[in-house]
Amino acid sequence: MQANLMSFAILITNATLWLILSCALFVAPAKSEPLHLQLHWQHQFQFAGYYAAVEKGFYRNAGLDVIIHEGAPGLLPITEVLKGHAQYGVANSEVLLERLRGAPLVALAAIFQHSASILLARKDAHIETPEDLTGKKVMMMSQTVDADFIAMFNNEGIDPSRIQFLQNSYNIQDLIAGKVDAVNAYISNEPFILKQQDVDYLIVDPNTYGIDYYSDILFTTEAELLHHPERAKAFREASLQGWRYAMENPQEIIDILIKKYHVPKSRAHLDFEAEAMKNLILPDLIEIGHMNPWRWRQMAETFVKAEIVDNDDFLQGFSYDPGVAEDNEKQQYYLSIAAVIGLFPSLIAAALFYAYRVVKRENNLRLKAETDIRELAFKDALTGLDNRHHFFMLAEQVLKMAHRSHSKVAVLYIDLNNFKTINDCLGHKAGDDVLRQVGQGLRKFVRQSDIVARLGGDEFVLLLYGVAQADDLLRLLEKIHQELDYCVDYQGKHLHVTASIGSAMYPDDGLDIDTLLDKADSDMYGIKHDSKVEKIDKQVLSMSE
Numbered sequence: 001m002q003a004n005l006m007s008f009a010i011l012i013t014n015a016t017l018w019l020i021l022s023c024a025l026f027v028a029p030a031k032s033e034p035l036h037l038q039l040h041w042q043h044q045f046q047f048a049g050y051y052a053a054v055e056k057g058f059y060r061n062a063g064l065d066v067i068i069h070e071g072a073p074g075l076l077p078i079t080e081v082l083k084g085h086a087q088y089g090v091a092n093s094e095v096l097l098e099r100l101r102g103a104p105l106v107a108l109a110a111i112f113q114h115s116a117s118i119l120l121a122r123k124d125a126h127i128e129t130p131e132d133l134t135g136k137k138v139m140m141m142s143q144t145v146d147a148d149f150i151a152m153f154n155n156e157g158i159d160p161s162r163i164q165f166l167q168n169s170y171n172i173q174d175l176i177a178g179k180v181d182a183v184n185a186y187i188s189n190e191p192f193i194l195k196q197q198d199v200d201y202l203i204v205d206p207n208t209y210g211i212d213y214y215s216d217i218l219f220t221t222e223a224e225l226l227h228h229p230e231r232a233k234a235f236r237e238a239s240l241q242g243w244r245y246a247m248e249n250p251q252e253i254i255d256i257l258i259k260k261y262h263v264p265k266s267r268a269h270l271d272f273e274a275e276a277m278k279n280l281i282l283p284d285l286i287e288i289g290h291m292n293p294w295r296w297r298q299m300a301e302t303f304v305k306a307e308i309v310d311n312d313d314f315l316q317g318f319s320y321d322p323g324v325a326e327d328n329e330k331q332q333y334y335l336s337i338a339a340v341i342g343l344f345p346s347l348i349a350a351a352l353f354y355a356y357r358v359v360k361r362e363n364n365l366r367l368k369a370e371t372d373i374r375e376l377a378f379k380d381a382l383t384g385l386d387n388r389h390h391f392f393m394l395a396e397q398v399l400k401m402a403h404r405s406h407s408k409v410a411v412l413y414i415d416l417n418n419f420k421t422i423n424d425c426l427g428h429k430a431g432d433d434v435l436r437q438v439g440q441g442l443r444k445f446v447r448q449s450d451i452v453a454r455l456g457g458d459e460f461v462l463l464l465y466g467v468a469q470a471d472d473l474l475r476l477l478e479k480i481h482q483e484l485d486y487c488v489d490y491q492g493k494h495l496h497v498t499a500s501i502g503s504a505m506y507p508d509d510g511l512d513i514d515t516l517l518d519k520a521d522s523d524m525y526g527i528k529h530d531s532k533v534e535k536i537d538k539q540v541l542s543m544s545e
Contacts, residue, residue: 035087035088036069036087037050037089037090038090039068039077040076040077041071042072044189044273046277049239049240049245050066051068051242051253051256053066053242055256058239058245059235062235069086077089077219078105087220088219090111090216090218093148093299096299099314099318104222107218107291107319108218108289110214111216112214112277112280112281113281114207114279115207115213116277117149118185118186119133119138119203119205120183120184120194120201121175122175122199125182127204130204133158137166138164139167139175139183139184150308154302155209155210172185172193182204187405188273191405192268202406205407208465209466211302214299237322240288240289243289247277247288257270285397382439383438383440385442385454388453395451398463399511401465402506402507409516410464411503411517411519412461412462412477412501412503412520413461413517413524414459414484414499414524415458417528419457422495434497450464461517484497501524502523502525502526504516504517504520
């Protein structure tokens with residue numbers, strides 16, 4: 001009898017599950033309403049991924065009918081989205097700024113890993129640094145839209161009231177004609193126009209001064225995520241699929257822009273824009289759309305420090321996490337099925353909850369494994385600095401940026417003096433401790449936009465972007481020597497650490513990273529030989545009292 005009852009219970013359970021799943025599979029989908037995406041400027045390659053998602057059917061395959069609206073002067077995507085004129089928008093760091101001011105905005109993806117916003121000046125205006133803007137006429141949009149420039153002025157201790165700000169006319173000819181001294185621009189756009197008209201220019205880039213912001217951020221509202229979580233997830237995934245396609249097939253997207261969107265730019269101009277964007281999106285290094293919570297917090301802290309906002313209390317929940325959203329959808333799905341099956345609520349709920357926990361645990365393990373693999377591929381296991389492989393990848397990108405912006409890049413090759421003595425006398429564990437502390441010291445010293453890596457052994461290298469003059473490099477070398485000239489305590493002994501540093505400057509000493517490293521390495525060995533630091537003429541190790 002008990003066996004028959006058990007068989008009957010299993011039969012009823014299976015029949016109920018089959019009925020529920022059949023209903024879910026065969027219910028006809030409702031006709032999707034049009035979704036509106038508001039861009040923050042006119043149609044151009046800058047928004048290539050969204051055009052690709054429309055033209056290649058990625059939105060349509062996700063059940064979405066998307067209409068793209070180009071931007072215009074005075075038309076702000078944040079305003080359009082908050083007013084309900086569009087469900088999704090694209091904007092720069094002002095998305096985070098308005099979130100910190102209380103607006104219910106959520107970042108879905110950061111398309112540009114580095115901001116394209118720069119200040120562009122004619123070369124004859126002699127504006128090479130933010131300080132040079134003092135007393136000059138500068139066209140910008142507003143403190144909100146150009147928040148990265150305001151943060152840069154704060155970092156450099158410059159009072160914005162000493163700069164004569166003018167409302168942006170959105171006409172680069174005002175700069176060419178000398179009506180203004182500098183204008184906010186995109187590194188992927190306006191420099192091409194100046195080159196075409198043989199106008200020499202200089203660039204002031206906030207990235208050079210520690211303001212490394214995400215830009216071209218795809219965003220929506222909390223209400224959209226609350227009421228349409230599946231739609232928001234599908235829109236994000238289809239958009240990123242479009243971006244991956246666009247970056248792999250730029251010429252096809254350029255054809256679409258010219259033929260369908262009637263973009264007035266020349267093909268050469270669009271080619272320039274597409275090539276420049278590779279160094280901003282970094283599609284070969286980072287997953288398109290990637291967002292790091294730590295970088296959002298760093299951006300928020302610069303806004304607070306510049307007194308643009310009072311605090312970062314509203315930062316929590318700003319960055320969309322597709323993994324969490326997916327887990328929530330699965331949990332809701334499992335729980336909804338458990339509620340329908342009234343015959344066996346406890347058994348079904350327990351089984352589904354267990355399945356949810358298994359999926360979540362596997363998800364977390366997979367994400368952790370992916371993070372660990374990336375760390376092993378790009379980071380030095382001992383110091384946590386960039387490793388040799390990652391350094392050469394990043395250096396290539398930095399030199400391309402420097403070539404476009406006519407900037408100088410300093411390469412510093414650092415070799416610790418008498419490091420072998422420490423290893424021989426105290427063992428490799430002591431040497432490892434010294435290397436870790438040296439790495440920490442170098443990381444504290446460099447700006448966010450600089451690169452510090454361990455090449456191997458006791459050799460380190462720094463890549464410093466935007467070093468204007470040789471005198472600046474000398475001051476940097478002096479500071480690094482001071483930073484490294486200290487004693488490391490290890491098991492009752494003071495380990496005195498110094499370093500020999502060789503330098504090379506792009507483009508003066510070479511145009512590729514191999515040539516620059518060879519020059520800096522040679523310079524370092526010359527300094528080491530001249531100072532005879534390899535001869536131990538003083539006690540390197542001393543007993544601690």
